[in-house]
Structure formats: C-alpha cells, structure tokens
Amino acid sequence: MSKPLQKLPVALTSSTHPARLWSPEAEGRVRCHLSPRECNIPEGGVGFCGVRHNRGGELVTLNYGKSVAMTQENIEVEAVFHYAPGASILSLGNIGCMMACDFCHNWQTSQARLARDRDIHVYSSEQIVEYALRHDIKILSWTYNDPVVWHEFVMDTARLARKHGIKNLYKSAFYIGPQAVDELLEVIDIFSLSLKSMDADFYRKHTKGRLEPVLAAIKQVYAASKRPGGPHLELSNLCVTGRNDNIEDAVKTARWMLDHLDAEVPLHYVRFHPDYKYTQVERTDVGFLEAARLAAKAEGLKHVYLGNVLESASINTLCGECGKLLIERRGTLVVSEAASASCSGCGAPSPVVFPWNMDEQGKGGTDDRRPLDGAGRVDEELTTVHRFTDQVSALHIEQAREAQVSFQFLDVSGKSVGARQSSSCTRFLISKPNAQATSVQIAYGKGDVPQIFEVLDRAHFPTTQEQGSDCP
Numbered sequence: 001m002s003k004p005l006q007k008l009p010v011a012l013t014s015s016t017h018p019a020r021l022w023s024p025e026a027e028g029r030v031r032c033h034l035s036p037r038e039c040n041i042p043e044g045g046v047g048f049c050g051v052r053h054n055r056g057g058e059l060v061t062l063n064y065g066k067s068v069a070m071t072q073e074n075i076e077v078e079a080v081f082h083y084a085p086g087a088s089i090l091s092l093g094n095i096g097c098m099m100a101c102d103f104c105h106n107w108q109t110s111q112a113r114l115a116r117d118r119d120i121h122v123y124s125s126e127q128i129v130e131y132a133l134r135h136d137i138k139i140l141s142w143t144y145n146d147p148v149v150w151h152e153f154v155m156d157t158a159r160l161a162r163k164h165g166i167k168n169l170y171k172s173a174f175y176i177g178p179q180a181v182d183e184l185l186e187v188i189d190i191f192s193l194s195l196k197s198m199d200a201d202f203y204r205k206h207t208k209g210r211l212e213p214v215l216a217a218i219k220q221v222y223a224a225s226k227r228p229g230g231p232h233l234e235l236s237n238l239c240v241t242g243r244n245d246n247i248e249d250a251v252k253t254a255r256w257m258l259d260h261l262d263a264e265v266p267l268h269y270v271r272f273h274p275d276y277k278y279t280q281v282e283r284t285d286v287g288f289l290e291a292a293r294l295a296a297k298a299e300g301l302k303h304v305y306l307g308n309v310l311e312s313a314s315i316n317t318l319c320g321e322c323g324k325l326l327i328e329r330r331g332t333l334v335v336s337e338a339a340s341a342s343c344s345g346c347g348a349p350s351p352v353v354f355p356w357n358m359d360e361q362g363k364g365g366t367d368d369r370r371p372l373d374g375a376g377r378v379d380e381e382l383t384t385v386h387r388f389t390d391q392v393s394a395l396h397i398e399q400a401r402e403a404q405v406s407f408q409f410l411d412v413s414g415k416s417v418g419a420r421q422s423s424s425c426t427r428f429l430i431s432k433p434n435a436q437a438t439s440v441q442i443a444y445g446k447g448d449v450p451q452i453f454e455v456l457d458r459a460h461f462p463t464t465q466e467q468g469s470d471c472p
Helices: 125-134 147-163 178-184 200-207 211-225 247-260 286-299
Strands: 002-004 022-024 030-032 045-047 052-055 058-061 071-074 088-092 139-142 167-172 190-194 232-239 267-271 304-307 325-330 333-337 382-387 394-398 405-410 416-423 427-431 439-444 451-455
Touching: 030 058, 058 147, 088 125, 125 139, 125 147, 139 147, 147 167, 147 178, 178 211, 190 211, 200 211, 211 232, 211 247, 232 247, 232 286, 247 267, 247 286, 267 286, 286 304
Parallel strands: 071 427, 088 139, 139 167, 167 190, 190 232, 232 267, 267 304
Antiparallel strands: 002 045, 022 030, 045 052, 052 058, 071 088, 325 333, 382 439, 394 427, 394 451, 405 416, 405 439
C-alpha cells in the first residue's frame, strides 16, 4: 500500500537518508522490502508507514535520526524480566509505524501525519552513544512507536553501540520482513516482541496487519536465540479490553509458544489502557490477567508475568523448578534479587541472564538514580510536588540540560516513601515504589524548571504535559 506524500512535520521533510531493503520497479516505482506489506511506491509517494519515500525512483527515509527525546528508564518497562534486572536503559523512539492499531498507546508518534515538530529531536548515532557512555547506561532500547520503521538508523547506531560495549534491546510488534530480521540479528542482543493476538481477524481489523508474518519473524528470532551467543527473547501479549481479554485467547498464545518456541521463554500478559480510537472501554481487569497467567502456567509455560500492574506477586521471578523467589518487583522496580547463575534452593540454572558483574550492572550510572546523602545532595534551590492522578504510577521528567534533579516519593500525609534518588539525564523515568506513594517532590536548580509527563503504561511515551503538578 502506498499514498501521496502527506503534509508532515517540517522536521521529517527537512532531510532524507538512503533507505535499505528495496528494489526498483517499472515506471519509476520502488518496492520496499522492510515490512510484509512490500509497498509498491510511485515517484513522490510514501509507503504505508508514511516515512519511506520514493524520491526520483530511489527509496529514502524521512526519519533517519529523528526521535522523541531519548529517555533514561529501566529494563523492566520493556517487558524484559530475565535479562539484567534493574538495569538502566536509554530508550529511543521514532516517527511512523508499519501498523495502524486503532488502540495504539503511542499514536501521537506512530502515525506520522499526527506527529508535531516540537516532539521531534534530531540525533546522530555518535551523540546517542556518547550520552549513554556519559551516564553509564549499558543498554540502548529501540522502542515506543516501533523500531522497524527506522531500520537504517537502528542498524547504524546499534553497530556503533556494540563497539563501545553497549547492548541493544528491540521492543517491537515485529511487523517486519525476513531479510530485515536477519540484519537485526547481527546487532540486537535482546528482543522483547509483542504478539497482539493469535486471531488473524484481530490483526486485519484492528492493526491493519497480518498475523502470520509476525509469527514467522518471532520464530526466526527464536531459532537464532538457541544458537551460541544468540539473542535473549521475551514475548508479551497486550490484552485489549473487549477484544482479546478472554482465557481462550490467552491460552492460544501460550499453546503457540509451547508448540513453536519452548516453555522457558517468558510471556507477559499486559494490561491495556484506553487510547487513540478505542477509548470507550475500561482498563483490562487485573483479575483476568491473573487468571490468564495461571492458565498459561497450567499449559506448561514456566515464566508468566503480568504487565502494567503495580503490586502483584505475579511480577516476581521464581525458580522454574522449586519456586524459590529470585527477583522481587514493585511495578517495574526491582526490590531484591538473587544475582546467581543457579537457584540457591535447588541448584537449578537461573532463568535470568546477568551480562555484567553486579558492580558493573549499569543501574543508573555514576550519579544517577541513586540514594543521596550528605555531600552528594543536590543543591535544592527550588522544589515542586506532583500528585499522581488515578491509575498513574510513573512519570517522565524532562529538563533542558544535564543538571542533577532529585526526587522523593511521599505518602498521603507527606511522609517519605523509599529512598531519595536523583538523575542528571535530560529526560528520565521515575516509578512509584508502592501504592502508598501518592505524590513525588522534585528538587531542581534555579533556571532548570522540569516538565512532568504522566506515563500511563510501560513503553508509553507521553508527548503532552499532564495536569497534577505544582510546577510554576
């Protein structure tokens, strides 16, 4: 499918970059092989994604290096529980998408025509890698709208990151062609792949895509994961209220994994929040998610989790053999962990990968996200309090420069909850440590007034500053 070049943000049309994975066609058309759509694009047109453009008979990308603000988060937000628990990641999202889900959580950027210039930043691969190194962040996460659509920049930056010892995480709905998957396997260390449903009609109707290519691409990654040095793989299933939030659909996902992958691959049943064109329903019922998890485990999957749930024993990691607690979590925060290659209870191999020594785990960098005391305390010239609104448990804090910002969670009486922490990243995630935290006090230097964005769910990139803050 192709269409005329639409009216797009100036930032997207200001420069182009040669595309990969395409071939010329008759009459000046080009065939894009990046996604299963195989878009046949006439001169002057763009593919379904809105950002791959036929310019004079050659395919170019309009979104190379054009990202939403890079954001420091932690690996659990990407539905990755069995690799470097608690590790800090640098999340990067782009503009456009190979799909068009009517329930999209990141529609402000996945739909290129709806993107705004003020939300688009231009980065080079070198800038991103240097930033990660400066903040001691050991994982780049390609995420948010969906990284398939900026394949060229992902490949270039991921290669450079690897040269500097930085790993790459790919969070995607994975509507992608086999040749592109082969290329990604050269540079990606961690795949967190979203399987929307096992119903082909669900894909056609609600995502404007097809199920079979997604399944084929997942199997392609799984095969690579079983080879020495292969990537780490986890799957998630977004349970959309009124559409696939039933036990029959949940069990179909588990059975497919057992038939085509194996019982050790983690599965996350993820809670949905109403968004984009599908707002007339409620969030997914947590009781259903708990029941879906039990059903999947009854089928034989060993590691099944809930996503977008703050407090539940079902977000902890247990030994698959004896059930001993290995990783305890609150939401996306790691509370405690047993960083060992084997279970201390039964000696079985741990399902969790620890790629670095614990003192090099990359959990926030030289001065970021660590409790502050004494001489390490930020010069607290100004403070603001943000009160969490209903069902919101995380925020993005954005500032104009790399200045240290500290934050302290508070309960309803104003008493401190958890340790005081800080970050000097220009945008970073903070997550409630428990349900008792009803607000957060943020301290910053004069002239460094932060913007506060409410994060509705993990892997959600908010582009609109929310209400609820006392910021001036």
